Amino acid sequence: MECEYLIIGNSAGGIGATEAIREVDREGELIMVSEESYRAYSRALIPYYLAGEIELEKVYYRNVDFYARNNIRVISGKKAVAIDFDNKEVEMEDGQRIRYGELLLATGSTPFIPPMEGLSYDYTGGKFDKDGVFTFTSLDDAVEIKRSVESGYVENAVVLGGGRIGLMAAEALMRLGLNVTVIKRSERLLPEVFDETASRMVKRHLKESGLLMLTGHTVKEVMGERSVERIVLDDGTEIGCDLLIIAAGVRPRVELVRGTEVKVNRGIVVDGRMRTSVEDVYACGDCAEVYDFAYDDFRLTPLWATAYAGGRIAGFNMCGVEKEYRWGTNMNSMHFFGLPVIAAGVSAEEGGYEVLKEVEEEKKIYRKIVLREGRVVGVILMNKIERAGLFLCFMRRGIDVSPFKEELLSADFALISLPEVLRGAMMR
Amino acid sequence: MGRICCKEEVCIGCRLCEVWCQVEHSESRDIIKAFLYEKERAIPRVRVEERGPVSFALQCRHCEEPDCVFACISGALYKKDGVVVHDASKCVGCWSCVLACPYGAIIMDEAHGKAWKCDLCEGRGVPICVEKCPNEALEVEHNGV
Ligand SMILES: Cc1cc2nc3c(=O)[nH]c(=O)nc-3n(C[C@H](O)[C@H](O)[C@H](O)COP(=O)(O)OP(=O)(O)OC[C@H]3O[C@@H](n4cnc5c(N)ncnc54)[C@H](O)[C@@H]3O)c2cc1C
Numbered sequence: 001m002e003c004e005y006l007i008i009g010n011s012a013g014g015i016g017a018t019e020a021i022r023e024v025d026r027e028g029e030l031i032m033v034s035e036e037s038y039r040a041y042s043r044a045l046i047p048y049y050l051a052g053e054i055e056l057e058k059v060y061y062r063n064v065d066f067y068a069r070n071n072i073r074v075i076s077g078k079k080a081v082a083i084d085f086d087n088k089e090v091e092m093e094d095g096q097r098i099r100y101g102e103l104l105l106a107t108g109s110t111p112f113i114p115p116m117e118g119l120s121y122d123y124t125g126g127k128f129d130k131d132g133v134f135t136f137t138s139l140d141d142a143v144e145i146k147r148s149v150e151s152g153y154v155e156n157a158v159v160l161g162g163g164r165i166g167l168m169a170a171e172a173l174m175r176l177g178l179n180v181t182v183i184k185r186s187e188r189l190l191p192e193v194f195d196e197t198a199s200r201m202v203k204r205h206l207k208e209s210g211l212l213m214l215t216g217h218t219v220k221e222v223m224g225e226r227s228v229e230r231i232v233l234d235d236g237t238e239i240g241c242d243l244l245i246i247a248a249g250v251r252p253r254v255e256l257v258r259g260t261e262v263k264v265n266r267g268i269v270v271d272g273r274m275r276t277s278v279e280d281v282y283a284c285g286d287c288a289e290v291y292d293f294a295y296d297d298f299r300l301t302p303l304w305a306t307a308y309a310g311g312r313i314a315g316f317n318m319c320g321v322e323k324e325y326r327w328g329t330n331m332n333s334m335h336f337f338g339l340p341v342i343a344a345g346v347s348a349e350e351g352g353y354e355v356l357k358e359v360e361e362e363k364k365i366y367r368k369i370v371l372r373e374g375r376v377v378g379v380i381l382m383n384k385i386e387r388a389g390l391f392l393c394f395m396r397r398g399i400d401v402s403p404f405k406e407e408l409l410s411a412d413f414a415l416i417s418l419p420e421v422l423r424g425a426m427m428r
Numbered sequence: 429m430g431r432i433c434c435k436e437e438v439c440i441g442c443r444l445c446e447v448w449c450q451v452e453h454s455e456s457r458d459i460i461k462a463f464l465y466e467k468e469r470a471i472p473r474v475r476v477e478e479r480g481p482v483s484f485a486l487q488c489r490h491c492e493e494p495d496c497v498f499a500c501i502s503g504a505l506y507k508k509d510g511v512v513v514h515d516a517s518k519c520v521g522c523w524s525c526v527l528a529c530p531y532g533a534i535i536m537d538e539a540h541g542k543a544w545k546c547d548l549c550e551g552r553g554v555p556i557c558v559e560k561c562p563n564e565a566l567e568v569e570h571n572g573v
Pocket residue numbers: 008009010011012013014033034035036042043044045046047078079080081106107108109136137138165168253256284285286287301302303304305306307333501522524
């Protein structure tokens with residue numbers, strides 16, 4: 001088989017790329033390969049599906065006819081196992097070889113499973129050796145967890161990991177009526193983006209919402225014959241549980257290129273045009289270290305938006321339209337039991353920056369703007385987030401906000417708060 | 429189609445655009461029924477920003493490279509024939525678009541967990557705010573699509 005464009009991974013990054021390619025080149029043969037057998041769905045929607053907020057049908061990211069309309073051939077339910085860069089060929093698990101002109105690696109990430117006694121995980125098959133233990137990164141995971149909860153035999157759930165994915169899983173399980181305990185190693189919530197204040201305020205909100213969280217602990221052992229029955233913490237505490245979700249973070253999925261000419265750091269190394277160190281090979285999304293404009297550096301930024309936008313830039317470059325990816329940073333939009341929180345850029349750090357803050361603990365309002373030389377480099381907003389986009393826009397465009405600095409913390413900060421000239425320039 | 433532009437110096441801050449937007453997006457599309465009898469009032473997708481003597485109406489700019497679409501985790505936001513469309517039935521209220529939109533043009537309906545934005549009154553011809561603005565502050569700027 002042969003094609004002009006070959007994309008490994010049929011998710012945010014892959015779809016971002018195909019949509020860009022099809023804006024430029026309607027004809028060039030385009031193949032997407034995906035190990036998962038579903039059509040593209042949003043990984044970020046599986047908590048909503050698990051909680052019963054949306055039907056399975058709504059998890060899909062694009063319409064059923066997306067591939068046909070865009071003249072895309074999809075090979076799904078099959079894994080790519082090797083790449084021959086000299087002959088520009090990808091080998092599939094069934095031995096099929098696909099020749100490519102341009103290749104995009106949009107292979108995403110895999111869950112990280114911390115070592116624990118009494119539990120082992122087969123990374124290739126994605127299975128634990130005990131029933132009732134799950135990861136929470138795929139639609140299959142969500143479907144299986146849902147089935148297990150619906151069986152009626154599950155009452156007590158433990159979520160290992162208090163990051164964004166763990167907290168979303170915990171909230172969904174609580175909505176399904178389970179008793180949920182979150183075990184979290186670090187005291188600070190989302191330490192990448194939250195400071196002490198944001199962490200404390202969200203923790204308090206979680207507690208008030210009925211979530212039990214044990215911080216400063218790890219799981220030492222998982223007990224139970226065939227399925228999980230109890231877990232043992234590092235201090236010996238035992239917690240009974242019949243459902244265990246491991247959400248201890250994700251790692252870039254780089255096995256296809258590990259040990260090849262493609263340079264890999266923590267993720268696949270790319271340049272501003274999403275090109276890897278091998279010609280005609282690109283990477284984007286969770287598997288790559290992409291440019292972060294707030295840090296002015298290449299970093300892992302495992303988010304839907306950055307995967308899509310990075311894929312888009314890769315797609316343009318793959319069909320000869322030169323574009324630089326300067327779009328993303330660690331930009332999080334979250335909600336915890338109804339409390340909306342935004343954290344983007346250099347939002348956790350303070351040393352060496354000018355920091356503007358407004359805290360109303362009781363009302364759960366927090367606004368923090370981090371400035372460097374009059375430019376916004378980070379932001380946290382809790383409640384009243386509706387104009388958050390303005391801050392990201394200032395960050396992205398490096399706008400000097402010092403002339404209207406005192407407005408930034410105002411709860412009704414909006415376009416009208418800007419000097420007329422700047423507003424005019426932004427609206428054009 | 430294009431996008432709706434507001435002449436700041438002409439806008440009188442009466443907020444009739446918000447009112448008519450609500451009517452247009454109500455069930456009955458009748459102003460009395462929409463405000464008096466319908467269970468819930470529709471959310472206006474245009475917002476008037478006002479400070480002292482200055483005011484202007486702000487609607488989605490239907491960006492050429494729409495950041496909200498790139499950020500949307502559900503596929504509710506997409507671009508079709510030059511118009512940035514929001515399919516509320518797919519929206520989960522994750523607010524990713526709120527963070528992405530450089531103008532703050534997305535309206536959050538926290539009660540229902542839905543985002544809303546200007547749809548250029550799809551199917552109506554002239555958007556209702558443009559038609560009803562008493563001082564002709566609003567106009568459609570066509571982009572040739
Ligand atoms: C529960 C959860 C909630 C989240 N919530 C949010 C959120 O609210 N906002 C946000 O911005 N982000 C969120 N994320 C993160 C977001 O989903 C990811 O950043 C995004 O999916 C990354 O997209 P991607 O295209 O890089 O890779 P992925 O979505 O991981 O897709 C990669 C695909 O490639 C396939 N693949 C990999 N290797 C091979 C191979 N060798 N052969 C064939 N196929 C292969 C995989 O099977 C997979 O289908 C969430 C993630 C999870 C798990």
